[in-house]
Amino acid sequence: MLDAAVVAIPLTDHGSDADAALRQSVLAWYAGADDIVELKPGGRTLPELADIEAQERPAPADQGLVLFFTGLSGSGKSTLARALMDRVLEQGTRSITSLDGDVVRRNLSAGLTFSKEDRETNIRRIGWVAAEIARHRGVAICSPIAPFDETRQQVRAMVEQAGGRFFLVHVATPLEECERRDRKGLYAKARRGEIPEFTGISSPYEEPEDADVRVDTTGRTIEAALDDVLAGLAAAGIMDLRGTLPTPAPPAARRTAGRPSPRAVTTPATAEGGPLRVLFICTANICRSPYMELRARAMLAGATDVEFSSAGTHGFRSHHVDATMGVVLADRGIDDEAAESFASRRLTRDMINEADLVLTAEASHRAFVLEEVPGAFRKAFTLGQFAESIERVDPTLVGAALVTAAGHRRAGAVDAHDIRDPYRRGRAAAEASADQIDALLSAVLPRLTSQTGIA
Numbered sequence: 001m002l003d004a005a006v007v008a009i010p011l012t013d014h015g016s017d018a019d020a021a022l023r024q025s026v027l028a029w030y031a032g033a034d035d036i037v038e039l040k041p042g043g044r045t046l047p048e049l050a051d052i053e054a055q056e057r058p059a060p061a062d063q064g065l066v067l068f069f070t071g072l073s074g075s076g077k078s079t080l081a082r083a084l085m086d087r088v089l090e091q092g093t094r095s096i097t098s099l100d101g102d103v104v105r106r107n108l109s110a111g112l113t114f115s116k117e118d119r120e121t122n123i124r125r126i127g128w129v130a131a132e133i134a135r136h137r138g139v140a141i142c143s144p145i146a147p148f149d150e151t152r153q154q155v156r157a158m159v160e161q162a163g164g165r166f167f168l169v170h171v172a173t174p175l176e177e178c179e180r181r182d183r184k185g186l187y188a189k190a191r192r193g194e195i196p197e198f199t200g201i202s203s204p205y206e207e208p209e210d211a212d213v214r215v216d217t218t219g220r221t222i223e224a225a226l227d228d229v230l231a232g233l234a235a236a237g238i239m240d241l242r243g244t245l246p247t248p249a250p251p252a253a254r255r256t257a258g259r260p261s262p263r264a265v266t267t268p269a270t271a272e273g274g275p276l277r278v279l280f281i282c283t284a285n286i287c288r289s290p291y292m293e294l295r296a297r298a299m300l301a302g303a304t305d306v307e308f309s310s311a312g313t314h315g316f317r318s319h320h321v322d323a324t325m326g327v328v329l330a331d332r333g334i335d336d337e338a339a340e341s342f343a344s345r346r347l348t349r350d351m352i353n354e355a356d357l358v359l360t361a362e363a364s365h366r367a368f369v370l371e372e373v374p375g376a377f378r379k380a381f382t383l384g385q386f387a388e389s390i391e392r393v394d395p396t397l398v399g400a401a402l403v404t405a406a407g408h409r410r411a412g413a414v415d416a417h418d419i420r421d422p423y424r425r426g427r428a429a430a431e432a433s434a435d436q437i438d439a440l441l442s443a444v445l446p447r448l449t450s451q452t453g454i455a
């Protein structure tokens with residue numbers, strides 16, 4: 001038991017140099033000639049202190065939170081983080097920011113290498129931003145490899161010092177499985193010695209011993225793996241997101257006027273709100289998405305309640321359809337005039353906001369869309385994901401009501417659904433992508449229009 005007339009409890013540090021100086025002068029004033037005994041954070045056991053501290057600590061629903069996924073490349077960090085982000089958005093009470101490894105490397109950490117030193121800098125930057133988000137009681141979701149225990153501990157300390165809760169998920173998919181997936185072909189290159197210091201091959205990964213959840217995604221669906229994370233979050237008393245997704249909602253209300261904020265949930269129009277606006281997305285808007293747009297328009301020729309457009313996440317303005325894809329389109333009955341009048345566009349936030357349904361070629365395009373407009377998560381699908389999701393809902397639903405229902409019963413956006421990019425891979429690759437798109441459009445388009453006898 002402490003023998004003290006005054007007990008000073010350190011409250012949340014607000015990151016200002018003035019905090020420390022103020023703390024010292026207040027302590028010195030109260031303590032006078034008495035000794036000052038420092039109680040380590042988390043080490044307080046006195047019930048009297050626990051009560052006082054509990055009053056100061058925000059409730060879990062208000063406390064800043066950093067959800068940190070660590071694991072090898074290809075282990076499933078981004079996929080699980082994205083799925084969890086969808087759930088948090090679905091719940092609708094917290095603002096959430098994604099700090100994905102790849103995205104951070106393209107922006108905040110552009111120019112850094114994969115040396116130990118640069119990786120540490122990268123992770124500390126992520127930690128600093130995440131801690132700032134937590135300080136303001138937001139939720140940050142991070143998914144870098146973060147291979148070093150010491151750096152992860154530093155991030156934990158930064159977050160806790162900012163008054164936030166740090167929740168560590170170890171995506172413990174073994175190297176053999178990550179290497180088998182090798183989606184980006186990086187492991188093969190690393191094995192050939194073309195990429196130096198590759199995590200798991202020629203650079204270490206230190207397994208965390210302090211993970212709140214450990215999940216191996218081998219042979220499991222994304223939903224099953226996500227369930228482990230949700231159970232961990234609930235068990236830790238942080239948030240209970242189990243069961244937030246499969247709750248079919250009634251068809252959406254009319255579109256509200258004005259431009260929605262990026263965080264608002266953007267819902268599709270009702271049938272009475274004009275034609276359903278479908279936006280197809282790929283990378284450059286010259287191969288897959290123009291094919292989708294032009295084919296869909298032709299397949300639903302005569303339907304007045306659906307309209308189609310397309311754009312590219314990294315598209316240039318006003319390019320023609322790729323020549324090889326143009327030939328495939330012509331072979332499949334799209335007249336030259338339609339293909340020639342096509343002009344590529346770069347995706348904008350406004351395009352996403354204005355669409356009632358966003359259908360992407362790949363899961364990575366969907367992730368890009370949601371980075372731009374997080375609230376679009378219920379109306380943005382990969383084409384394959386949408387085809388699977390509509391199988392889960394009432395078969396009599398069409399148009400906007402179908403989109404709304406599918407948005408509440410989304411299948412996972414797995415890469416297995418992706419339509420591979422045929423650009424510069426020759427005629428056979430273009431035909432293969434076109435076949436895949438045609439099959440999916442045939443399943444999806446008849447459900448988008450309420451006008452019978454069209455598709």
Ligand SMILES: Nc1ncnc2c1ncn2[C@@H]1O[C@H](COP(=O)(O)OS(=O)(=O)O)[C@@H](OP(=O)(O)O)[C@H]1O
Pocket residue numbers: 072073074078101102105114118119120122123143144145146147184186195196197198199203
């Ligand atoms: N040498 C080397 N080692 C590991 N990974 C490499 C390397 N070079 C490039 N990449 C790609 O970069 C992504 C990992 O970046 P991170 O910022 O998450 O790495 S780290 O936390 O700084 O270690 C990682 O992406 P993910 O697959 O999403 O994890 C790789 O695609």
Ligand SMILES: Nc1ncnc2c1ncn2[C@@H]1O[C@H](COP(=O)(O)OP(=O)(O)O)[C@@H](O)[C@H]1O
Pocket residue numbers: 071072073074075076077078079080143181183217218219220221222223225414415416
């Ligand atoms: N249960 C699962 N959870 C997450 N990803 C899975 C699962 N099963 C298969 N995958 C696949 O594993 C790959 C993981 O890629 P990604 O999420 O980008 O990993 P990371 O971000 O760790 O590099 C994707 O192709 C994904 O579809």
